[in-house]
Amino acid sequence: MSSAPPPLLEVTNLTRHFGGLAALDGVSFTVSRGEVVGLIGPNGSGKTTLLNVVSGRLSPMRGEVRFAGKSVTGHTPEAICRTGIAGTFQLARIPDALDARDNVAVAAMYGRRRLDVAAARAEAERLLARVGFEGRLSAHGDALPYFDHKRIELARALACAPELLLLDEWLAGLNPTELEAGIDLVRSLLEDGLTILMVEHVMHAIRSLCGHIVVLNAGRVLASGTPDEALAHHDVMRVYLGEVA
Amino acid sequence: MLLLDFLLAGLVIGGIYALISIGLNLQYGVARVLNLAYGEFLMLAGYAAFWGFTLIGLPPLLTALIGAPIAFGLSWLLFRYVLHPLLGRTSDQGKREIDSILSTFGLLFVLQGVALVAWTGTDRAYSYLSVPVNLFGAVIGANRLVVLLAALVLAGAVFAFLRYAPAGRAMRAIAVSPRTAPLVGIDVARYSALAFATGGALAAIAGILLSSFVGINPTIGAAFTMKALIVVVMGGIGHVLGGLLAGILLGLAETMAALLLDPGLITVINFTLFSIVLLWRPQGLFGGSARAHSGVGLHIPKEAVAFAALVALLIVPRYLDAYWLSLLVNILTYVALATGWAFFSGATRYVSLAASAFFGLGAYSVAVLAPDYSYAVALAAAVAVSIVLSAFVGLATLRLSGMYFVIFTFGLATLVREIVTWWEFSVAQKAGRHLFLSITTTHIYYQLLALCVAIITLWIIRDRSRMGFALKTLGADETVARQVGINTVALKVGTFVVSSVVMTLAGAILAPRWSYMDATVAFNPTTSFLTVIMALLGGATSVWGPLLGVIPLVLISDFLSVTVPNYFSVVLGLVLLGIVVIIPNGLIGLLGSARAGLSRDRISILLHTLADRIVGRGVSEPPPPQRKDAEPKIAPPPPAGAPNRTVER
Numbered sequence A: 001m002s003s004a005p006p007p008l009l010e011v012t013n014l015t016r017h018f019g020g021l022a023a024l025d026g027v028s029f030t031v032s033r034g035e036v037v038g039l040i041g042p043n044g045s046g047k048t049t050l051l052n053v054v055s056g057r058l059s060p061m062r063g064e065v066r067f068a069g070k071s072v073t074g075h076t077p078e079a080i081c082r083t084g085i086a087g088t089f090q091l092a093r094i095p096d097a098l099d100a101r102d103n104v105a106v107a108a109m110y111g112r113r114r115l116d117v118a119a120a121r122a123e124a125e126r127l128l129a130r131v132g133f134e135g136r137l138s139a140h141g142d143a144l145p146y147f148d149h150k151r152i153e154l155a156r157a158l159a160c161a162p163e164l165l166l167l168d169e170w171l172a173g174l175n176p177t178e179l180e181a182g183i184d185l186v187r188s189l190l191e192d193g194l195t196i197l198m199v200e201h202v203m204h205a206i207r208s209l210c211g212h213i214v215v216l217n218a219g220r221v222l223a224s225g226t227p228d229e230a231l232a233h234h235d236v237m238r239v240y241l242g243e244v245a
Numbered sequence B: 001m002l003l004l005d006f007l008l009a010g011l012v013i014g015g016i017y018a019l020i021s022i023g024l025n026l027q028y029g030v031a032r033v034l035n036l037a038y039g040e041f042l043m044l045a046g047y048a049a050f051w052g053f054t055l056i057g058l059p060p061l062l063t064a065l066i067g068a069p070i071a072f073g074l075s076w077l078l079f080r081y082v083l084h085p086l087l088g089r090t091s092d093q094g095k096r097e098i099d100s101i102l103s104t105f106g107l108l109f110v111l112q113g114v115a116l117v118a119w120t121g122t123d124r125a126y127s128y129l130s131v132p133v134n135l136f137g138a139v140i141g142a143n144r145l146v147v148l149l150a151a152l153v154l155a156g157a158v159f160a161f162l163r164y165a166p167a168g169r170a171m172r173a174i175a176v177s178p179r180t181a182p183l184v185g186i187d188v189a190r191y192s193a194l195a196f197a198t199g200g201a202l203a204a205i206a207g208i209l210l211s212s213f214v215g216i217n218p219t220i221g222a223a224f225t226m227k228a229l230i231v232v233v234m235g236g237i238g239h240v241l242g243g244l245l246a247g248i249l250l251g252l253a254e255t256m257a258a259l260l261l262d263p264g265l266i267t268v269i270n271f272t273l274f275s276i277v278l279l280w281r282p283q284g285l286f287g288g289s290a291r292a293h294s295g296v297g298l299h300i301p302k303e304a305v306a307f308a309a310l311v312a313l314l315i316v317p318r319y320l321d322a323y324w325l326s327l328l329v330n331i332l333t334y335v336a337l338a339t340g341w342a343f344f345s346g347a348t349r350y351v352s353l354a355a356s357a358f359f360g361l362g363a364y365s366v367a368v369l370a371p372d373y374s375y376a377v378a379l380a381a382a383v384a385v386s387i388v389l390s391a392f393v394g395l396a397t398l399r400l401s402g403m404y405f406v407i408f409t410f411g412l413a414t415l416v417r418e419i420v421t422w423w424e425f426s427v428a429q430k431a432g433r434h435l436f437l438s439i440t441t442t443h444i445y446y447q448l449l450a451l452c453v454a455i456i457t458l459w460i461i462r463d464r465s466r467m468g469f470a471l472k473t474l475g476a477d478e479t480v481a482r483q484v485g486i487n488t489v490a491l492k493v494g495t496f497v498v499s500s501v502v503m504t505l506a507g508a509i510l511a512p513r514w515s516y517m518d519a520t521v522a523f524n525p526t527t528s529f530l531t532v533i534m535a536l537l538g539g540a541t542s543v544w545g546p547l548l549g550v551i552p553l554v555l556i557s558d559f560l561s562v563t564v565p566n567y568f569s570v571v572l573g574l575v576l577l578g579i580v581v582i583i584p585n586g587l588i589g590l591l592g593s594a595r596a597g598l599s600r601d602r603i604s605i606l607l608h609t610l611a612d613r614i615v616g617r618g619v620s621e622p623p624p625p626q627r628k629d630a631e632p633k634i635a636p637p638p639p640a641g642a643p644n645r646t647v648e649r
Helices: A047-054 A077-083 A100-109 A117-130 A146-159 A176-191 A203-209 A227-232 A234-240 B002-029 B038-056 B060-087 B093-119 B142-164 B166-176 B188-210 B221-235 B240-260 B263-280 B303-319 B322-348 B355-369 B375-396 B402-427 B441-464 B466-476 B478-483 B488-513 B525-538 B545-563 B565-582 B600-615
Strands: A009-018 A021-031 A036-040 A062-067 A085-087 A164-168 A195-199 A212-217 A220-225 B132-135 B138-141
Touching (some): A009 A047, A021 A062, A021 A220, A047 A164, A047 A195, A077 A085, A085 A146, A100 A117, A100 A146, A117 A146, A146 A164, A212 A234, A227 A234, B002 B138, B002 B221, B002 B240, B038 B060, B038 B093, B038 B188, B038 B221, B060 B093, B093 B525, B093 B565, B138 B142, B142 B188, B166 B188, B221 B263, B303 B441, B322 B355, B322 B441, B322 B525, B355 B375, B355 B488, B355 B525, B375 B488, B402 B525, B478 B488, B525 B545
Parallel strands (some): A036 A195, A036 A212, A085 A164, A164 A195
Antiparallel strands (some): A009 A021, A009 A062, A212 A220
16 A cells, blocks of 8 residues: 555465364455554454464464564464564463463563563563553452453563564453553554554444554455545445444 | 184274273263273172172173173262262362372272282183184184174164263263253253263173183273273274274284284284374363363472471481381382472473383383493483483373373383383393392482482472473463463473483482382382372472372371281272362362462461371371361371381382
């Protein structure tokens, strides 16, 4: 579209089947440095599968994922993390074996930085404060409220020191106040120079954060462009009518 | 002609495997109890057939008819009133599997011990239906043909039942998801009991039919359990027809191996095939997770305490007589084994049953190499071999997890033992090895002490380093661990290699205590079980847990072996069952919930409870305050005393 610098993430013709189901069927798009790209689509359209392929948890059957000009197709999740892509899980996964701080610290010990224990813990405290974590640092996952789970997840992803952040419905399930705080937080990350690819159902968040969105349906790209352009697209209207409350 | 003979022989052996696996398939696949005492049910039924036939001339087929309902009833009672309440305490699948391993292992000891006391260790065999039958020109014993037919019929019947009967559908629903089954109105307890009891009845039928051409003795059960497990896993847990196919495949492979290679290699082939199948096509019916959940951090008590204990252990040998020294050597051996084991398995939640393989490699290397070369050479060789083997097993964690890893490691341990046995017999042509090394018990003691200190220190350092954090993350959620950039493969393989080298060294150091050694002794699978049980008992996720488990168990078993040698295994089994009943989450569970971390109060509570529950009851203080209802009848062990006993290994 625009004559921007080469994209940070370039996904070409990505295909992944589960049995007879084509979760991804030739998906291509790019994410430029410093932008927030929203990935939307009805349930089962392949959004999470796409994030799983980009982060290395699944390998594609066809197609390529290029990050910062290099192919990372089929690399292991740990290798991809170390090249600079980190993300959150759709359902927060905070191991109870570690407290809130150490859950974040472990990502700073590994990830791209390999800090020692003391430095990683200091960094974890900084990041938890950064994302507005309100619980005790020594609290464990099951003793914390939902939003704090989300914040730990985000802080853990940030602790990997990524260039590209993948958010899988990070704003889902927040109450209206929390949602505004969440949107502001994501926006502030952008100002810090991060690039973000987010899967989201909350249209309000998409409109206020994303400069560019990609609409998936049944494993294919249905439309892409600015939120206004893409959402006005004929097929998008058709797919979404009656599906979005 | 020859081909037909071969096919038929293979089919018959396969039929045996399939037959013994059906019951276990129901018990594990549906009732979700990994019944390690399964083979003991076969054993007892075999005895019933033997006594019925020899005493009153009861034909085994009739015994099967009478015995199956009785076995059904007994298994139902066992499940309903012992296993179900015991395992129902937690909804955590990992804890449940650990509890079922510990409690049915206790049951195994009890049943085996009872049989040993009642009927001695003699092989009991009788002759029934051993008439040759001519089948398309091939000749086969009628009793074997009956087994093959029974396998086909029963597998078919169970398959049809699970497939079409409403009760069978309910069972399959439970197998798939015991949590959601009640939501659609299925009485999980009832159908699980039914499945378990049916499994027991099928085990009885299998045992009775087999006894017509297999000699029965009290220790035969474990082999049945293992074979059955292998067949179940190969065929797919809960898939009865898969089990039938897997059994026949194994039978044919065995016959072919005996025909084309060397009959001594049968078991080797068997386990190789099994390992390959498992690695090639592992499937987790239950999400493939046999992992314990609670991560416990009992950290280091004051260094001063550890230091004082170490100093005491350093100077104590000169004041001890032979008995106490050998008891300490025993304890240190198991501390090294259990701590070494938990160094990997506790942290990663991959439960390995290969301890005996590494222990045996160490011991056997010394036995073979030390006489001709030097002790140091033998040690180095043992370590080298164990590094190679453990790297291989470590890589298996890429493909296998949960119960599949457990069974794979057990198969591997058996494979190693069988290879050594075969090699000694066929290549080296030796029946065993005699050791005459001038290494004293005191030497052994200090070496073991050094090994224990080394692994504990390593563990403490690891827990404080980045690696400790990485392992905690990995043990809890491997996906998260990889997501934050942890190279889980290197971490698992590296940790497993260290763990295995420690166990190998324990064997190598202890070897000079034997004057005679053969593969059966060195690679005794009991070593694996005891190691795992001690570590789980103490709590495998923290550095001091295994130690906590080892000391009481070694003391108890030593005490029992002296006071009630004849009832040793019965009482030990009861003690194990009792421990599972009294201490639901292992000794470390007494520390409270997962995280609580350390606190010295908790440790002292633990030690008091321990003392009350296990050692001091009826001796030092009045009975423990709570949960009297849960107390089983264990003979209260008086203070260990009886000096001047020489203990032989």
